Amino acid sequence: MTDMELATLVPDPLEEVAPPRRQHGAAAWAVWLARRLGLALLTLWLVSVLVFLATAALGDPVRAILGRDYNSNPGRVAQLEAQLNADDSLVSRYFSWLGGLLSGDPGTSLANQRPVWEQISSSVVNSAVLVLLAAAVMIPLAFVVAMISVHYRRRRPDTVIQTILLAMAGLPEFVIGVLLIALFATTVFHVLPAVTISSPNGHPWDNPKAMVLPTLTLVLWVAPYVSRIVRASLLEVIDSDYVELARLKGIPEKVVMRKHALLNAIVPGIQVIALQLAFLAGGVVIVETLFAYPGIGRLLVDSVRNHDVPMVQALSMIIASVYVVVNLVADLLSILLTPRARTAISS
């Protein structure tokens, strides 16, 4: 859809501002993008400092790893201390870690002496698949439910839907998961697997049935929230003057909903979906634990338990990067979809 079409469909208060010259607009976009990317990198750098300091401030990692055996195993103490460069200063340790991270080598796991990346990579893929699968189900579902609600607004179906959504939004993810397991796997029906039993060297989705409950848990956890936000913004749009005008012009209600209302309601939707996706990247920890799903969440819990500092650092950085990237993409999309903001940048 071109600018012109959008402008005719969606009357814009800033419409009278002359469209910028092409060259100038592109340069403005480049500047805007560069600034946002710079900010994102700055955020990640700050996160790296925080992650490093936080893991360094946890006390002597060697003692934490060896626990009770610290006193009786001086050989292993020396070995771990050498691996952690415990004698170097904090600053030089930070820069050697950051250097490794930037060159794609986040170090070696303390727990089993294997490269961190080798252990993380398959978990990252597994978690990404789970989150994306959940998003692919959740986004259309949330929008459809919101549109149904708006269609019946302030009538009984809307009230019922909103009550159910509100109740579900109040449930923590593990309660949803435990209830789903009891319902479909262990107690009432025995139709779905309760946990993911990994086949050796395979993927969790090799057995598609095992993906159902974790995905459903994430969907039911996040969808109510997204759906309620989308409904609220749809209602706001529907009551606006330009939708009123479109109706008065005699455009069929379906078209009004789809083209005029939904498109404008999508922007707050994108923001909330992005927030939820970023949230899922961290929140998947509990769902993965509950379903024994081999993803980054489970690995993070395990690494924290083992005091495996390089693993914790690498995983924290991955989760932080997901936050930053998802938010960046969401901002970009919102601006592209909001004519007012778009013209504000390019002028």
Added chain:
Amino acid sequence: MNQPRNGMPGFSRRQLLKYSGIGVAAVAGSGFLAACGGDDGGGGSGGGPQKSGGTLIHGATGGGSKDTIDPHAPVTNPDIARVSNLFEPLLFWNSNYELEPALAESVESSPDGKTWTVTMRQGVTFHNGKTVTAEDAWFSLQRVADPKAPLSGGGQLSQILDFESTKVVDETTLQLVLKVPYAILDGLLAEYTVGIIPTDFDVANPVGTGAFAYKSFDPGQTSTFTRYADYWGDAAFVDELQIQDFADDSAKVNALQAGQIQTVDNLPYNLIDTIKGAGGGALVSETGAWIPFTMRVDVAPFSDVKVRQAMRLIVDRQQMIDQTLSGYGSLGNDLYAPFDPAYASDLPQREQDIDQAKSLLQQAGQEGLQVELFTGDDIGSVAPAAANLLVEQAKAAGVDVKVTKKTPFYDDNYLSYPFAQDFWNTRNYIPQAVVGTFPPDQGGTYNETHWDNEEHRNLVNQAAQELDEAKRADLLHQAQEIEYNEGGLIIWGFRKQVDGYGANVQGLEPSKYLPLGSYKFNKVSV
């Protein structure tokens, strides 16, 4: 005001709010849903002959990226399950915690206890078809007991083996020479950490002699094994064994209920009925595992033996078992190693005696005694619960116990807390006495109580060199009497091991040595 709640001793609000707590509680609560879901039936593990074939999936508690498949350095529960099925030591601890021949037909000592002759069982083959020889046995012992870097199973062996003089006599005979006489060497050779491997062993493709052969291993997730048809003992019923890690208790139990896995180790006590309701069962075994209170005998107030005796009389042992172990425990008498043939079971069972405790405290001039007790979650969940219960029990004797929960407990101060707790697994008396009651430079790397009693030590050392069982038992009895009267440990009970199995699982028998019948999965059919 809240209504007073009963039945949840030592369960703080914070613990209740912790995720795991809610998860488990919710799983237990799903028993409520079972009532709505109708009866699912299920065969249980009743009679009938055992079926061959199928896959047994074992849900192992814990594990993670720390997992290893090294035969001589198992750390986590899944590691122990793996090594127990892949590899075998020269001798076995059987399910009654007695020695039994395994890859060795016999292990016999010379009269002075310094030379031990190992005769290998004939016709045993490794998974790659190679015959097991004395050469392999010696290679394995050298690997586990490497004096420069002993692996977890070889600490003690590395100190007593004379590597120069030991020799392989022929294909089936190994002559082990020790630096000092050691009467219980055979016990060391029976640990699951001393499995026999071929001289060309490669940890990337581990070959052993067990009833299952290696197929795959993915740390923190799963490992698979196939039935070894040429096994020298009873070949397995199932065709394939899979050991799956579970970081979370409720996931493990859900999987068992859903029929995705057939066995689990360490079933939480509160879920026993849930599993039974789903047609499975709980396997309860006696163990010699204990969670003592440790009193340092070299600092006040516990340097006064009367205070130690009073503290031992303050503890209501049965209540400790009932409340912290849900009743799954057996009484302790301030002595460890209950399965040792020399265990002093004739010493009278110590019971709570508040009057006597008060009078001892009075004699010691310690009425109204105040002590700080250190505990922590990393000792195990039983420890903080027992510490809180002790506070209540001590009040009756006018002793004010203040609990300090440390995170982590095993830090710089471990082994210097005046009053604390610890955990120990099943062992016999001599090895336990050495690590737990000797000074650090004589092998007592975990001497929590700083016990330093020369008379006791001499008795233990003498017993370690005494080949005559009756004489050894007598020496150990004297040693135990000293600890019983003056020691710094309060041993209130021994934990029972509870494991779970699903419907149609047959062949599991309790074992005092390791969970799930010592993980002998060759005896299990599904």
